[in-house]
Amino acid sequence: MNITIKQKYQEYVIQMQKIADLGAAASVLSWDNEVNIPSGSHNLRAKQLATLSGVIHGLTTDKKFGKLLRDLAKEDLPLKHRRNIAFSLKEYDKNFKFSQEFVVKKTMAIAEAFHAWSEAKTKADFTIFAPSLDKLLAIVREEVRIVGYEHHPYDTMLDNYEPELTVTKLDKIFGQVKSQLVPFIQQIKPQGDKKLLHQHFPKDKQWAFGLDLLKSIGFNFEQGRQDISSHPFTISFGSEDVRLTTRVDEQDFANMTWSCIHEGGHGMYEQGLPAKEYGLPSGTYASLAIHESQSRLWENNIGRSKFFWQYHYPRLKKIFPAQFQGTSLQQFYLALNIVKKNHIRTEADELHYHLHVLIRYEIEKEILSSSIKAKDIKELWNEHYKNYVGVKIKNDREGILQDVHWSHGSFGYFPTYSLGSFYAAQFFAKIKSIHTDVENKIAKGDYSQVHTWLKDNIYKHGRTYTAEELCKKATGSGLDFGYFMSYVERKYGG
Amino acid sequence: MNITIKQKYQEYVIQMQKIADLGAAASVLSWDNEVNIPSGSHNLRAKQLATLSGVIHGLTTDKKFGKLLRDLAKEDLPLKHRRNIAFSLKEYDKNFKFSQEFVVKKTMAIAEAFHAWSEAKTKADFTIFAPSLDKLLAIVREEVRIVGYEHHPYDTMLDNYEPELTVTKLDKIFGQVKSQLVPFIQQIKPQGDKKLLHQHFPKDKQWAFGLDLLKSIGFNFEQGRQDISSHPFTISFGSEDVRLTTRVDEQDFANMTWSCIHEGGHGMYEQGLPAKEYGLPSGTYASLAIHESQSRLWENNIGRSKFFWQYHYPRLKKIFPAQFQGTSLQQFYLALNIVKKNHIRTEADELHYHLHVLIRYEIEKEILSSSIKAKDIKELWNEHYKNYVGVKIKNDREGILQDVHWSHGSFGYFPTYSLGSFYAAQFFAKIKSIHTDVENKIAKGDYSQVHTWLKDNIYKHGRTYTAEELCKKATGSGLDFGYFMSYVERKYGG
Numbered sequence: 001m002n003i004t005i006k007q008k009y010q011e012y013v014i015q016m017q018k019i020a021d022l023g024a025a026a027s028v029l030s031w032d033n034e035v036n037i038p039s040g041s042h043n044l045r046a047k048q049l050a051t052l053s054g055v056i057h058g059l060t061t062d063k064k065f066g067k068l069l070r071d072l073a074k075e076d077l078p079l080k081h082r083r084n085i086a087f088s089l090k091e092y093d094k095n096f097k098f099s100q101e102f103v104v105k106k107t108m109a110i111a112e113a114f115h116a117w118s119e120a121k122t123k124a125d126f127t128i129f130a131p132s133l134d135k136l137l138a139i140v141r142e143e144v145r146i147v148g149y150e151h152h153p154y155d156t157m158l159d160n161y162e163p164e165l166t167v168t169k170l171d172k173i174f175g176q177v178k179s180q181l182v183p184f185i186q187q188i189k190p191q192g193d194k195k196l197l198h199q200h201f202p203k204d205k206q207w208a209f210g211l212d213l214l215k216s217i218g219f220n221f222e223q224g225r226q227d228i229s230s231h232p233f234t235i236s237f238g239s240e241d242v243r244l245t246t247r248v249d250e251q252d253f254a255n256m257t258w259s260c261i262h263e264g265g266h267g268m269y270e271q272g273l274p275a276k277e278y279g280l281p282s283g284t285y286a287s288l289a290i291h292e293s294q295s296r297l298w299e300n301n302i303g304r305s306k307f308f309w310q311y312h313y314p315r316l317k318k319i320f321p322a323q324f325q326g327t328s329l330q331q332f333y334l335a336l337n338i339v340k341k342n343h344i345r346t347e348a349d350e351l352h353y354h355l356h357v358l359i360r361y362e363i364e365k366e367i368l369s370s371s372i373k374a375k376d377i378k379e380l381w382n383e384h385y386k387n388y389v390g391v392k393i394k395n396d397r398e399g400i401l402q403d404v405h406w407s408h409g410s411f412g413y414f415p416t417y418s419l420g421s422f423y424a425a426q427f428f429a430k431i432k433s434i435h436t437d438v439e440n441k442i443a444k445g446d447y448s449q450v451h452t453w454l455k456d457n458i459y460k461h462g463r464t465y466t467a468e469e470l471c472k473k474a475t476g477s478g479l480d481f482g483y484f485m486s487y488v489e490r491k492y493g494g
Numbered sequence: 495m496n497i498t499i500k501q502k503y504q505e506y507v508i509q510m511q512k513i514a515d516l517g518a519a520a521s522v523l524s525w526d527n528e529v530n531i532p533s534g535s536h537n538l539r540a541k542q543l544a545t546l547s548g549v550i551h552g553l554t555t556d557k558k559f560g561k562l563l564r565d566l567a568k569e570d571l572p573l574k575h576r577r578n579i580a581f582s583l584k585e586y587d588k589n590f591k592f593s594q595e596f597v598v599k600k601t602m603a604i605a606e607a608f609h610a611w612s613e614a615k616t617k618a619d620f621t622i623f624a625p626s627l628d629k630l631l632a633i634v635r636e637e638v639r640i641v642g643y644e645h646h647p648y649d650t651m652l653d654n655y656e657p658e659l660t661v662t663k664l665d666k667i668f669g670q671v672k673s674q675l676v677p678f679i680q681q682i683k684p685q686g687d688k689k690l691l692h693q694h695f696p697k698d699k700q701w702a703f704g705l706d707l708l709k710s711i712g713f714n715f716e717q718g719r720q721d722i723s724s725h726p727f728t729i730s731f732g733s734e735d736v737r738l739t740t741r742v743d744e745q746d747f748a749n750m751t752w753s754c755i756h757e758g759g760h761g762m763y764e765q766g767l768p769a770k771e772y773g774l775p776s777g778t779y780a781s782l783a784i785h786e787s788q789s790r791l792w793e794n795n796i797g798r799s800k801f802f803w804q805y806h807y808p809r810l811k812k813i814f815p816a817q818f819q820g821t822s823l824q825q826f827y828l829a830l831n832i833v834k835k836n837h838i839r840t841e842a843d844e845l846h847y848h849l850h851v852l853i854r855y856e857i858e859k860e861i862l863s864s865s866i867k868a869k870d871i872k873e874l875w876n877e878h879y880k881n882y883v884g885v886k887i888k889n890d891r892e893g894i895l896q897d898v899h900w901s902h903g904s905f906g907y908f909p910t911y912s913l914g915s916f917y918a919a920q921f922f923a924k925i926k927s928i929h930t931d932v933e934n935k936i937a938k939g940d941y942s943q944v945h946t947w948l949k950d951n952i953y954k955h956g957r958t959y960t961a962e963e964l965c966k967k968a969t970g971s972g973l974d975f976g977y978f979m980s981y982v983e984r985k986y987g988g
Contacts, residue, residue: 021545024538025519032522040716041735044518044772048731051515055549222534237542241535278538 005075012068013280016088019059020279024237026052031243034229057103061095080282083464087163087281097146106143109136110409117407124397130374133406137367137374140411144368154368157412161288162419164466167365170415173422174358176481182388184485185339185351188492192334197253199323206248209319210260213312217298218447219244219264220271232259234266234295238278242270253323254336258299265298266291268451272459281463288413290458290467292420293427300350300421301428301487302442302450306333310443339492341389343398350421351488352389359384360403360414367411423471425484427458430475499569506562507774510582513553514773518731520546525737528723544601551597555589574776577958581657581775591640600637603630604903611901618891624868627900631861631868634905638862648862651906655782656913658960661859664909667916668852670975676882678979679833679845682986686828691747693817700742703813704754707806711792712941713738713758714765726753728760728789732772736764747817748830752793759792760785762945766953775957782907784952784961786914787921794844794915795922795981796936796944800827804937833986835883837892844915845982846883853878854897854908861905917965919978921952924969 001009026049033045059065069089077085113132120129144153152167159165214226229245236242244263249255269291277283285291302308306329309316313332317324324332339349345356363380366372372380381400382393393399405413432438435449442450457474468478495503520543527539553559563583571579607626614623634651643650646661653659708720723739730736738757743749763785771777779785796802800823803810807826811818818826833843839850857874860866866874875894876887887893899907926932929943936944951968962972 018545021542022549024542025523025546028526029519029522032526036719038715038717038719038735040714041731044732044734048515048518051512052519055516220534221532223532225530225532237535238538240538241532 001075001077001081005072005077008068008072009077009081012072012085012088015059015062015065015068017279019056020238022052022056022059026056027235027237031235031237034231034233035227035243035245057095060092066092066096080464084281087463094147098143102142102146106139106409109139110407113407113409114404117401117404121397121401124395124401126374126378126396126400129401129407130378133374133377136406136409137372140409141368141371152365152369154365154412157364157368158415159412161410161413162416162467163287164468165287165289165415165419170361173419173479173481174361176485177354177358177418180481180485181351181354181488184488184493185355188339188351190338190340192336192338193331194335194338196324196327196332196335198251199253201250201253201320201323203248203250205319206250206253206256209316210246210256212315213257213260214244214264216312216445217261217264217268217302218451219267223271224267226260226263232263234263234270236267236270239271239273239275239283242267258303258336261303262295262299265295268298268454269294269459272455273462274460277462283462286458286461286463286465286470287467288416289419289423290470292416293423294420294454294458296421297424297428301424302447304337304350305439305442306330307439307443309333309336311445337491341391343385343389343391343393344402346402351492354418354421355388357414357418359388361418364411364414419467419479422479422481422484423467425487426471426475426480427454429483429486495569495571495575499566499571502562502566503571503575506566506579506582509553509556509559509562511773513550514732516546516550516553520550521729521731525729525731528725528727529721529737529739551589554586560586560590574958578775581957588641592637596636596640600633600903603633604901607901607903608898611895611898615891615895618889618895620868620872620890620894623895623901624872627868627871630900630903631866634903635862635865646859646863648859648906651858651862652909653906655904655907656910656961657781658962659781659783659909659913664855667913667973667975668855668909670979671848671852671912674975674979675845675848675982678982678986679849682833682845684832684834686830686832687825688829688832690818690821690826690829692745693747695744695747695814695817697742697744699813700744700747700750703810704740704750706809707751707754708738708758710806710939711755711758711762711796712945713761717765718761720754720757726757728757728764730761730764733765733767733769733777736761752797752830755797756789756793759789762792762948763788763953766949767956768954771956777956780952780955780957780959780964781961782910783913783917784964786910787917788914788948788952790915791918791922795918796941798831798844799933799936800824801933801937803827803830805939831985835885837879837883837885837887838896840896845986848912848915849882851908851912853882855912858905858908913961913973916973916975916978917961919981920965920969920974921948923977923980 029045029049029052033042033049037045069085069092072085073089109132113129113136116129116132120126140157141153144156147156149156155166158167158170211226215221223240224242224244226244226246228247230247232244232246234242234244244260244267246256246259246263269285273283273285275283309329309332313324313329337349339351341352342348345353348356359381362384363377366380367377378396378400385391385393385399405411431450431453434453435441438449441448458470461470461473465473472478523539523543523546527536527543531539563579563586566579567583603626607623607630610623610626614620635647638647638650641650649660652661652664705720709715717734718736718738720738720740722741724741726738726740728736728738738754738761740750740753740757763779767777767779769777803823803826807818807823831843833845835846836842839847842850853875856878857871860874861871872890872894879885879887879893899905925944925947928947929935932943935942952964955964955967959967966972
C-alpha cells in the first residue's frame with residue numbers, strides 16, 4: 001500500500017475502533033442490565049442504551065465514512081484489508097438503505113412485541129402475542145423489500161446472521177436432516193437413568209465445579225469472568241474482556257454444567273480473536289454458525305463424551321460423593337446422553353435438537369415467502385411438532401411461545417444453531433484425523449491439541465473468510481452433513 | 495415562557511440528557527472497572543472510556559449548543575430554568591477555554607502521575623512521584639492562567655469542586671479550626687478500648703450486617719446496590735440507579751460498617767435527587783461539600799451517636815455474640831469515638847480529621863500562589879504534621895503519598911471534606927431544633943423525620959442553589975462553624 005492509501009486505511013481503522021469502543025460500552029451496559037441492575041432501574045438503562053445506539057448509528061452511517069469506504073474499495077489492497085473494507089462497505093450500504101423512520105418503527109415494534117410475548121408466555125396464551133407478531137412480520141417483509149433479494153426473500157434475513165447463507169444451501173442440509181437424521185433417531189433405544197442428574201446439587205458446589213471446569217478447558221479468567229443471569233449468554237467487550245453467564249438449578253445438575261461448557265466454548269473463541277484487529281471484521285467472529293460451532297464442539301463433541309468425563313468424573317464424585325455413590329462412569333455417561341423426544345428446543349438432546357430447528361426453518365421460510373398470519377403460524381407449528389417430533393403441543397407456552405427470538409424480530413437466526421453443530425462435527429473429525437490420540441489426551445485433561453487447532457484454523461482468522469471458506473481452509477471441504485451423521489452413528493448407533 | 499422559548503429550552507434539555515446518558519454510560523464502565531473487571535482488561539477499558547469521554551467532550555463544547563445557551567441566558571426564565579442555563583453556560587465557557595491540546599496534555603500527565611504515585615506509594619519513596627507531580631503542578635498553574643481569577647489563583651481550582659468557594663471564605667473557616675478546634679482537641683482525655691473493634695469479625699456476617707444497616711437507614715435497594723471494591727465509593731447512573739461500594743476487613747469492624755453508613759448517606763442523596771430533572775443542574779447534587787454533608791451526617795452525627803446504637807447494638811450483639819459479650823452499649827459507644835492523633839487522614843477520628851484537611855488546604859494554597867516544587871512540598875507536609883497534628887512522619891507512604899487526589903490533578907477538592915462535616919453539624923442542629931424528639935425516634939430505628947427534612951431542604955433542590963444559598967434556605971444562615979464546635983463540645987466535652 002502506498003502512503004496515501006495507508007493513511008486512508010488508518011482513518012478507516014480509527015473510525016471502526018471508535019465505533020467498537022462505543023459498541024463495547026453498550027455491551028457493558030447490556031451485560032450489567034442482565035447481571036446487576038436493580039429491579040427499579042430498567043427504564044433508565046433502556047434510555048441510556050438508546051442514546052448510545054443513536055450515537056453509534058450516526059457514526060456507522062456517516063457520509064464521509066461511506067466515501068472513505070468506497071474509495072478504499074477501489075484500491076488493490078492485501079486480502080485481509082480488502083475483506084475488511086468489503087464487509088464494512090456491505091454493512092454500510094445496508095444500514096444506509098434504512099430510513100431513520102423505519103429503524104424507529106422496527107425498534108418500537110420489537111419493544112412492543114417483546115412485552116406482549118413475555119405476557120403471553122406467562123399466561124400461555126398466544127392470542128396476546130399474535131397481533132404484535134403480525135405487525136412485526138409486516139415490518140420484516142418490508143425490510144426484505146428495502147434490501148432486495150436475488151433468489152429467495154428469506155436469503156436477505158439469513159444474510160443478517162450468516163453472511164452468504166441461502167435457502168438453496170439450507171434446503172439441501174435440512175433435506176439430509178429429514179432423510180438421514182429423522183430415521184436414525186427413530187431406531188435409537190432408550191438408555192440412561194434420567195433421575196441421576198435430577199438429585200439435589202447445592203448451589204455453591206455446582207458454582208465451584210462450573211468454574212473449575214471452565215478453568216480446566218482453558219477459559220482465561222484474567223481476561224474474562226462468569227456471573228449469574230436468568231438466561232446464560234456470552235458477551236465480549238473485546239478479546240481481552242469476555243463475560244460468560246450461567247444459571248444454577250439445584251435440582252438439575254445438567255443445567256449449569258453444560259451451560260458453562262457451552263458458553264465457555266463461545267468465550268474461548270472471543271478470547272482467541274486477534275486483539276490487534278480490535279474493531280475490524282478481521283477481529284470479530286466469522287459468523288453465528290461458526291460461533292455456535294465453538295460452543296457445540298466443547299459442549300457436545302467434547303463435553304458429552306466419555307473421554308472428557310474419564311478425567312472429570314472422579315473429580316465430580318469428590319464434590320458430590322453421596323449423589324454419585326455407586327454410579328459408574330458408564331452410567332453417568334448414559335445419563336447425560338439420553339435421547340428422548342420433547343416439546344422444548346433448549347431442553348432437547350443433541351439429536352432431536354435439529355428437528356426443533358428444522359421446524360423453525362420451515363416456518364420462517366414460509367413467513368418470508370407468503371403473507372401467512374400469526375394464527376396460521378401457530379397451526380403450522382403444532383402440526384410440524386406432531387409430524388417431525390411426534391409430540392402433541394399441550395399449550396402455547398410449551399409450543400410457539402417457547403423462544404424469545406421472533407419477538408426480537410430475529411427471523412433467520414435459528415438455522416445457525418444447527419449449522420453450528422454440523423460444523424463442530426466436521427471440525428472435531430478433522431482434529432481427530434490429525435491428532436489420533438486427541439481423545440486420550442482429553443481423557444487426561446489435556447486440551448492443547450484442540451486449542452492449537454482452533455487457534456490456527458478458526459480463531460486467528462476473525463471474519464476474513466466466510467464460514468464456508470473457513471471450513472474449506474480448515475478441513476479441506478465445505479460443510480458436509482455427513483460428519484455429523486458419522487459422529488452420531490458412532491455415538492448412538494448399534 | 496412563550497412557545498419559542500419553551501422549544502429552545504426543550505432543545506437544551508434534550509442535549510443535556512443526551513450528555514447525561516453518555517456520562518452515565520461512562521460511569522457504568524468506571525464502576526465495572528472498579529468492581530468487576532478481570533485483571534488483564536484495564537487497558538482495553540481505559541481506551542473505551544477515553545473514546546466515550548471524547549464523544550461527550552464534543553457534545554459539551556458544540557458551538558450550536560453554546561449559541562443555544564447564550565440565547566436562553568438572555569431570556570427572562572423562571573428561577574430553576576434560569577439557574578440551569580446559567581450553570582450550564584458557565585461550564586460551557588470554561589470547557590471552551592481549554593484547547594484540545596491542553597486537555598490531552600493534562601490527561602496524559604494525570605495518567606503518568608497516577609502511575610508514578612502508585613509505584614511511589616508501594617515503595618514509600620516520594621522521589622519516584624516528585625517529577626510527575628512537578629509536571630502536574632505546572633499544568634494546574636497553566637489551567638488557572640487560562641481560566642483566570644479575580645482575587646486568588648486557588649479560587650479557580652476551588653470553584654471546580656465547590657462553586658463560588660473562595661480562599662477568603664476558607665481562610666475564615668480554617669482560622670476557626672485553628673483557634674477553636676485545635677485547642678479543644680488538646681484537652682480531650684483518652685477514653686474507649688481500641689481492641690473492641692479489632693477482633694475477628696467474619697466477612698459474611700459483616701456483609702450481612704452492613705446491608706441490614708443500609709436498608710434500615712433507608713437506602714433503596716430497588717434503585718441501587720452495594721458491591722466490594724478496594725476503595726469505597728458511591729456512583730450514580732441517575733437517581734434510579736445508585737451504586738455503593740465498600741470493603742471488608744475481618745480484623746476491623748469499623749472499616750466496613752461506617753463506610754456503609756457514609757456511602758449510604760451519599761447514596762440516599764443521589765436517590766433523592768428529582769428524577770424528572772435528570773441530566774440538568776437541577777437534577778444533580780448541589781456541590782461536593784453538600785454531598786459530603788450527607789455522608790457525614792449519617793456517618794458521624796447519626797452513625798457514631800449513642801441513640802443510633804441504642805437500636806442497632808442489640809441487633810449487632812446477636813450477630814457477633816462472642817465478640818461483644820459483656821460489653822455495654824456505653825463501652826461500645828466509647829470505642830467507636832476514640833480521639834487519637836495519627837498520620838492517616840482516612841483513619842482519623844471526626845476531630846483530627848479536619849487538621850488533616852487543614853494541612854492540605856494550606857499546602858494547596860501555597861502551590862497555587864507560588865512556584866513551590868515537589869521536594870519542598872514534602873518538607874512542608876512533614877513540618878505541618880509536626881506542628882498541627884503533633885506526629886512525626888516516618889515514611890512517605892504514611893506521609894505525602896497517602897492520598898490519591900494530587901496524582902489525579904485534584905487540587906481544591908480536600909476542603910470540601912471539612913465543609914461537609916461543618917454543614918452536616920448545622921443541618922442536624924436544625925433538624926433537632928424542629929424535631930426535638932428526633933434522637934428518641936432514631937433510637938427506635940425511625941429516621942422518617944431526618945428523611946423528610948433532607949428531602950424537603952436538600953435533595954429536591956438539586957443544584958438550583960449554591961451550597962451557601964441552600965444552607966441559608968434550610969437553616970436560616972450561611973455556613974457557621976459554631977454548629978460543629980457545639981456538636982463536638984457536647985459530645986466530647988467535659
